[in-house]
Amino acid sequence: MRSNPESSIPSIKVLLIEDNPGDARLIQEALSDTEQVHFEVKWVDKLDSGIEWVTKDVFDVVLLDLSLPDSHGIETIISLREQAPIVPIVVLTGLDDEQVAMNAVKRGAQDYLIKGQVNPTLIMRSMRYAIERHRLQDELYNLSIIDELTGLYNRRGFFNQTEQLLHTFGEDNKGFYIIVADLDGMKQINDSFGHHIGDLALIDTANMLKETFLNSSIIARMGGDEFIVIIPQKKEEYVDHMIIEQELNTKMKTRLTSFNLSAGRVFYLSISLGASYYNPDDQVTLSELIIQADQRMYTHKKEKMR
Known part of the structure; x- marks a missing residue:
């Protein structure tokens, strides 16, 4: 009305x-x-x-x-x-x-x-x-x-939206990239500054993902400090997800540097990313691809700790 x-x-x-x-x-x-x-x-x-x-x-x-x-x-x-x-x-x-x-x-x-x-x-x-x-x-x-804290999709919303995307993209024989993201040092932020500051770090992470992935179909908080993004394939030619992953990590690093210099937070915001690719012709499930992207994300997280 x-x-x-x-x-x-x-x-x-x-x-x-x-x-x-x-x-x-x-x-x-x-x-x-x-x-x-x-x-x-x-x-x-x-x-x-x-x-x-x-x-x-x-x-x-x-x-x-x-x-x-x-x-x-x-x-x-x-x-x-x-x-x-x-x-x-x-x-x-x-x-x-x-x-x-x-x-x-x-x-x-x-x-x-x-x-x-x-x-x-x-x-x-x-x-x-x-x-x-x-x-x-x-x-x-x-x-x-919807996740109440960040305003992103929650786990249920993610799988609901992705199921619709799989149906649509499957008909057109299109694929998409799966990006798993994780807020680095969440426990330390909570322990050092309190959970209310931890919530602020999660909100900042959600906003950073929304700014970085403007053209994505789905951005979700899967729980805790774990996030996931679905990016539709833009071109007919496949670009290896490892290349996409490297480009996104470089882009995210630049954005995080700018944010940490200007935001005035008591914590240092750091986000790790990992990628995989869904091809409707492959016999690989969405869950398996999420695990692959998650493993890639933890590889990058460990590299930061060296």
Whole structure:
């Protein structure tokens, strides 16, 4: 829900996917009569058209019929959610089937309304509740995948996002680099200055990684002083991950030198990096590649201690 720039009345942008012109007109007229909320309605009569609109524009809610010329039943919800997972969906259909209704909710619909059994007030209330429930669900989900201290993905968020990346990149036969990073001397910082300073060092590390890996898809804190970064392969030609690792360690060293000279911290910030490469054609698991990058990172850490 957003504010209407022309007034103080809240505004809701609705994508109506309905193939019956009469039903569509009734819904549009009903939504235009309310004084509490301004509804901006975009009407399309096919699922394909709805998917096209929802992927190129921003909508607060989708009002969806399950009997369309190009889609029918639960598959309609599944297809829409695959393309627009963050938009709440309210089903408004003539299909009075309790099992279908239950499946619709399981598949991500926020509500299931039967034509002929609802009035404009109920439709409007359902959409507003759907938007609020969806917002709360998003907040809870984000809390479950975000590290509270650094604002990066946590371990669960990392594997969730990487699974999606593997699916996308696997289809295009693309690979990516895996960078494991570790904050050096974390125990000494905690022991010498206290855990609140240790937390500050972790936050500084997270910020340093975000600045260094601006074009990365995923940056996560895996726990403690361990971080991980996924960098998509930019070119068709493969660049050996050892070369990438050397370049990144040099870049990180330069950034850390500048930071330590200007930040005024009581500790010296130091970060070690190790790299590996995911190739969808190789029979090597993500976990194995993370271990490889982790071993490379510890090699660099030991070299600093000599």
